[in-house]
Amino acid sequence: MGRKKTTVYVDADVLTATKVLAAARQGSESQVVEDALRAYLGTAEAQAAGEDLRALMERLAQSADRDETGLGDEAAMDLAVDEVAAVRAAGRAGSTR
DSSP states (O other): OOOOOOOOOOOHHHHHHHHHHHHHHTSOHHHHHHHHHHHHHTSHHHHHHHHHHHHHHHHHHHHHHSOTTSOOHHHHHHHHHHHHHHHHHHHHHHOOO
């Protein structure tokens, strides 16, 4: 996978430690950051957070699949069109020409 450039903000002491470690390893700061992220992302805490996020996304997808309004597609479209018309009418009533 190709590398992508990003910008992150870290405390000055974290940046200094990153620079020192990179120099000690004779490597780059970006490699130190990437190694640290890969190590963290392999932890149980990060994996649990990922599982929680996947579960939330699944619940959201399921609720989007259900018709929770009780309206059919045609009734929902009619309601949306009526709302747009009401907003436009209110805008015209409030404008001064």
